[in-house]
Amino acid sequence: MEEKKNIPYKIYLEESEMPTQWYNVRADMPTKPAPLLNPATMQPLKAEELEPIFCKELIKQELDNDTKFIDIPDEVLSFYKMYRPSPLVHAEFLEKALGTPAKIFYKFEGNNTSGSHKLNSAIAQVYYAKKQGLKGVTTETGAGQWGTALSMACQYFGLDCQVYMVKCSYEQKPFRREVMRTYGAKVTPSPSNTTEVGRKILAEHPGTTGSLGCAISEAVEAAVTQEGYRYELGSVLNQVLLHQTIIGLEVQKACKKYGIKPDILIGCTGGGSNLGGFATPFIGEMLRGEADYKIIAAEPASCPSFTKGKFAYDFCDTGRICPLAKMYTLGSQFIPSANHAGGLRFHGMSTILSQLYHDGVFECRAVEQTEVFKAAVTFARAEGILPAPESSHAIKIAIDEALKCKETGEEKTIIFNLSGTGYFDLVAYGKYNDGVMTDGIPTENELEQYFAQLPKAE
């Protein structure tokens, strides 16, 4: 492999080499993702029905199954410059620690204050809100990465940012809250007295510490009841996957520049923004018959949408007020057990990834949390970066694959997406260090109960 000799430890593209368009994998999909349904009529949602909630340009992107490449606005490219291109790192210290002949690379998306890839879509969504002349945006946040990213983006474009943060996170994890406030966001513990739905929940459950489903409901209500506000979301949606393709497009360019030919590509999946952004540019090559890759989704065994879920229409929120999507789902009432990878707790999945998985384009493996943290610590000690629990699901699979190569002697090239850092996840690391971490895998019986509540949509 002569051409690999000169690969640096970290590959940074030149600014002039940065992608200037996002890639829309739907244009290459033989079967398009199923449309969202209006929960009242059970009919496909039209653009105008979405306008009270989302920006017009983002609705266009959400519904566009045809345009293969979409220009990244100059203002967004300018912001990307602040933390992009992110490096593609040749994990030679990890290779050495594992004693594997495999070549391992990781794309590192954690080198920004939001701590993850979430900023890629936040800045795009806020740009379109600004362009539409809006005053501000609302959102919900659990662990806080998406809320932080949106706060940073709003601060940059001068828009108001209202974040509904699940109350128990607000109280127990004050650090991300302070980052958001530092970026000028108004952070409200949810449920709150500021919305009708919040007041109703507080009246019924005075001691509740909130849930993501409730925070979503409050954020949507706040968006539709305030003049000049819209709601923005950090995963699941087609528009989010589109914006996140900047990750995979940079990896493609870096591979081309240095003659790296990946055999295996790995990303974790919660709602799909991470794997979708990282892998769909490569999936496009597969769909067009230009290349073949083994693509692996890494999901938590505690919230196993792909490996244990049904491919069916379901509500996107616990409160059943949001549209229905055809996706791999554990049922909208599914509540995962205590699981520290806060970003991977969603019961459903991106409709794009769901269709691609259904069509057999990629595989998925569910991994247990204790094994994930074991892999995280191995990686942290070898490569010097403390990874996010979410990203560590991908690390676990990458290490498994590299150890298989050690057995077989194969020199496969493995690339995974290190989507974020674990600096705000040290309570979880502490539990692992103390040996008191659990896996929280749902039983078949539990899953059946949630499946029984799926809507009859088709």
Add this chain to the structure above:
Amino acid sequence: MEEKKNIPYKIYLEESEMPTQWYNVRADMPTKPAPLLNPATMQPLKAEELEPIFCKELIKQELDNDTKFIDIPDEVLSFYKMYRPSPLVHAEFLEKALGTPAKIFYKFEGNNTSGSHKLNSAIAQVYYAKKQGLKGVTTETGAGQWGTALSMACQYFGLDCQVYMVKCSYEQKPFRREVMRTYGAKVTPSPSNTTEVGRKILAEHPGTTGSLGCAISEAVEAAVTQEGYRYELGSVLNQVLLHQTIIGLEVQKACKKYGIKPDILIGCTGGGSNLGGFATPFIGEMLRGEADYKIIAAEPASCPSFTKGKFAYDFCDTGRICPLAKMYTLGSQFIPSANHAGGLRFHGMSTILSQLYHDGVFECRAVEQTEVFKAAVTFARAEGILPAPESSHAIKIAIDEALKCKETGEEKTIIFNLSGTGYFDLVAYGKYNDGVMTDGIPTENELEQYFAQLPKAE
């Protein structure tokens, strides 16, 4: 300024361009820093007197006033590759936010899990300990950045790492403790029952939450009483400044490569590792008559060693068991008031920087904490990086200088060292966001009381 047109937002040197030697400014100093004194004899310390505490090779570096460049060992260069070269960033978003004609650049040392520049010296010190065949090293940590860096370095070279962490930090700031444990370090809250000095303090003050001075005493005792252990320190020492010159040497190379000619260089000062590492390569040019720069140390008004201290021999620790150094000092009994820039609370200062300051080579400005956080928030919002409180002292001065340029219309080039990130300092940011932060400036009377306790050494 034609040559500045093609400067990218982030300048990354190629791996092949990385410095391979550290720079020892003492070789260029007309007046060498005064020697350390043995507290028992008040005579200059000899190498053999230091050997129970420090590694031999590090003692050689500590006492070497003559060798201008010292080779960086290959093993250290290999580790540096993991997080270096760090970028020199053209702060164009900050320039725009300030509306200044000044050109502002910052060297960003925070892109590693220790969160600061401390790793540069930690890996070197642990390398020499390993080379000497030692089993492990001991140290103390307050805020935790140095302890984290040493844990990472020890994990890399397979040495045992024992960290004495000030008890109140251990209890109130568990996150850095967990990072250290994740890297395999043994973290002990200080004072502890594991040392004689710890037991003595606990017997006298059963409820104490510890101090840095006490943790130093425990770490030194642990080093000298265990076979195969030595003590390592993250600032103040000549060896530390030497290792940290990798920062300034990279800046010099980046400036040369892109034709950037700095007018002003700024770094914060606590014990001196940051400014010393960043600025001494440039100070060397000044001492050799090759260039002229305005170099500014930024220190906290709550612990103003340079601007209010005496240039005199003093103990380096509160317990008065460590050697005496001739330095700018507020007195070894000085206790700064609550100040969130944990890395800038030392009562004394590097002997190298003290001599250079005494000789008028650079100036110093003391800045108040609330102003520092105001600058930190301005920077975070403009450039997308949440800065460490320590580094934000330099940001404050950089902004002041840039605003002066705005008044005069001068296009000065300002470079400062952004030595770390603030991800573990969000309690302090919270206090600032809530408007309850204070400055804690000592009065002249308080300072006089501490000065009265200075030893009579000369």
